[in-house]
Amino acid sequence: MQNLTKQQKILKAATKIFSEKGFHQAKMDEIANVAKVAKGTLYYNYSSKSKLFAATVTDGMKKIMQTISKELESDLPFLDHFRLLLSSSIRLYLKHSEVTKIYVNELSSGLDPETLTEIKQIRNQFIDFVTNILQTGQERGYLKPLNQHLSATALIGIIESLCNNQVNETDDHSMEEIIETIFAILSTGLLNPVKVQF
Amino acid sequence: MQNLTKQQKILKAATKIFSEKGFHQAKMDEIANVAKVAKGTLYYNYSSKSKLFAATVTDGMKKIMQTISKELESDLPFLDHFRLLLSSSIRLYLKHSEVTKIYVNELSSGLDPETLTEIKQIRNQFIDFVTNILQTGQERGYLKPLNQHLSATALIGIIESLCNNQVNETDDHSMEEIIETIFAILSTGLLNPVKVQF
C-alpha cells in the first residue's frame, strides 16, 4: 500500500468514495482524507472533480475489460465461451460494483458535457466489446441474426439490473442462481418450447 | 393547463426538471419557476426536496402501472399477453422516460433513507407486478420454471437498458426494432436452435 503512487492512492480513494456515495454526495475533502493527501494534491493531479470522476470510471472499466479479455483467450466451444462471458461479467460486476454502479447511475447527475462524453465513450467500448463477441457467435451460426448492438445492450442491461438488485437490496439469491437465470434467459428465452408451438 | 391544481402544477414541473437534471442538479428555484408558483409554495405542499422527488417518482410509476394493468385486461392468449406487456412497458417507459430515468439513476444519489425507502418500494411494486404476470404464464405452462422474481428483474433490466440507451444516446433504432429484439431474446433466447443441440 505504501508503494502506490499518489495518483494511484487518489484513484483508489476516489473509486471507494464515488461508489459509496455517488458523484454529488462524494466530497473532495473526504477523498483527500481517505487517500491521505492534501486536498490541493487532488487538484494538482486532476483538474476538477469531474475529471477525477471520469478517470475513476475509465480506469475501473478498463481493468474489467482487460480481465474478461484475458479469460476469454481460450479455444472453448462457443457455448462455453458465451457462458464464460456471462459469468465473468457478473463476477467482475459484483466485485467491482463500486465502479459499475457509478457509471450506471450517474450518467444523468449533472456532469459537465465533456466529462459525460468521456464516460459514455468507455460505456460504449464495453458495449462494443460485447457486441464483438456476439458477432463472432453469429458469424459461426450459434446466435440468431438479431441486431448485435441491441443484443449487447440488452445483455448488459440484464446483468446490471440483477447485479444492482443484488447489491442494493441484498436479495437472497446466490451468484450461481443469478448466473443460471441469466444464462437460461439469454440462451433459450423464457418460453417453454414444449408448450409453445412456432 | 390552467385548471390544474397547484399540487399538479408542481408535480408536473418537478417531473420535468428532475428528469432533465437529476436529483442533485435540479434546483428548487427552477422547479418553482417552471411551476409558476413561489418557492415557498413548494415547501407548503412538500416538506422537502426529497419528499417532492419521491412524490414525483411514485406518482409517475403509479400512472404507468395503472395504464399497463388496463391494457392487459383482455382475454388474449398468453403469448399475445406477454408481447403486449413488453410493448406497453416499453412504450410507456419511453413516454415517461422523464420519470423512469430518475428512478433508475438516482437511487444512489444521496437521498435521505426515508425517501430512498419510499422509492424502492414503488420499484419493488413494479417488479412484483411483472412477477405476477410471469407467474400466471408459468402456471399455465407457457414459461419455463425459472425464478420469477429474477426473471422479472431481468426483464425490467433489459427494458431499462435499451430504453435508457435510446433516450440518452439517441441511438438510431426504432421502437419497433427494440420491441422485436426484446421479444425475441426473452421468448426464445439468443441461441440459434438449429445449430445448438441440447
Next chain:
Amino acid sequence: MQNLTKQQKILKAATKIFSEKGFHQAKMDEIANVAKVAKGTLYYNYSSKSKLFAATVTDGMKKIMQTISKELESDLPFLDHFRLLLSSSIRLYLKHSEVTKIYVNELSSGLDPETLTEIKQIRNQFIDFVTNILQTGQERGYLKPLNQHLSATALIGIIESLCNNQVNETDDHSMEEIIETIFAILSTGLLNPVKVQF
C-alpha cells in the same frame, strides 16, 4: 376552557409557547395550533408577532402584581410584610416562570424598539412597585437609607437569579430553602455580625 374568548385563547397559547421556546424560537404556526385558531386570526387580533409578545408579557406581569398587591393588603408588622413580599414574589415567579422568564431573557432578542419599550415599561412598573414597598419600610425606619431603586432592582435580581436557576437547572433546593436564603441575605446580609466588628 370552551368559554374563553378568542383573544384569551390566543394569549394563553402564546404565553405557553413563548415561555417554552423564547421569542425567536416560538412560531406563529405553533401558537395558532395550540390556540386552535387559524393563523390569520392571530393577525386579526394582534398586528404582529412582537405585539402579541408584548401583550403576553404585559398581561402576565399585571396579574402577578395584582396578586401580590392583594396579598399585601393587610396590617402586618413591616417585617412580616417584607417577608410576605419576598415569598409571594418567589411563589408567583416560579408559578408564572413562563412569563417571567421571557421578560428577563428576551430583552435583547431583537424586538422592534416600540415593543421593547412597552416591555421595559412593565418591568419598570414592577420595579416601582417594589420600590414603593421599600420606601414605606424606610420611612418607618425599618430599612437602611439606601437608594430604593437600586435596592429594588437588586431584590428582583436575586429572585430572578435563584428562580431562574431553579427553573433551568432543576437544582435540588426547595422553595422554602430559597425563600429563607433570600430573606436572610436581604434582611441582615451575608456577614456574620459576631466576627465582624464595625
Next chain:
Amino acid sequence: MQNLTKQQKILKAATKIFSEKGFHQAKMDEIANVAKVAKGTLYYNYSSKSKLFAATVTDGMKKIMQTISKELESDLPFLDHFRLLLSSSIRLYLKHSEVTKIYVNELSSGLDPETLTEIKQIRNQFIDFVTNILQTGQERGYLKPLNQHLSATALIGIIESLCNNQVNETDDHSMEEIIETIFAILSTGLLNPVKVQF
C-alpha cells in the same frame, strides 16, 4: 489589531455582534463583514453558528475569571477581599457587558442542546468560583453559615440585575453607587439594625 490571528478576529467580531443583537438577531454575514473574513472562513473555524456563540461566551467568561483570580491573589483581610470580589466582578461585568449580557439573556433562545450545555457549564464554573470564595469566608467565620451555592447564585443575580439595568436603561447611577449598594445589601442586609430587634 492587524496581528490578531483569524480566529481572534472572528471571536472579537462575534462577541461584538452577538452582544449587540443577541443570538438569533446576529447574522453570520455581519460577523464575517466585521471580522473582515469571508463567510466560509467562519465555518472553516467554527462548525456552526451555535459553536461560534459558545466559543464567544466561553472565551469571554474565562478571561473574566482569570482576571478576578489574579486580582484576588493578595493577603487582604477577608472583608477587603469580599469587597474586592464585588467591585472586580462589577467592573468586569460592565466592561465585558458584551459577553455577560449574552450568557444571561440567551440561555432560553433555542440553542441546540449541546451548545446550551457548554454555556451552562461555564456559567456553573463562575458560580463555583464565587462559591469557593464564600466558602473560605464562612470557614474563617466571616460569613453566616448559609447555603453557599444559593448565596453565590444570589450574589451573581444581584450583580447581573443591577448591571443589566445599568447597561440597558442607562440608569443614572454611578458605578461607585452600585458597588456601595451591593456591598451594603450583601454585607449587612437591607434591615436597619437599630430599629429591628432580633
Next chain:
DNA sequence: CATGAATGAGAATTCATTCAT
C-alpha cells in the same frame, strides 16, 4: 510537487405576513 487555510457563489429551507374568500 505538495499543502490546507481561505474563499464566495450557490442552495435548501424557514416563517412572518398577506389577502382572497
Next chain:
DNA sequence: TATGAATGAATTCTCATTCAT
C-alpha cells in the same frame, strides 16, 4: 370576523476551487 393557502425575503450552511507558502 375568521381562515389558511400562498408568498418571497432572508439566512444558514456547503463545498469545489484557488493560491500563497
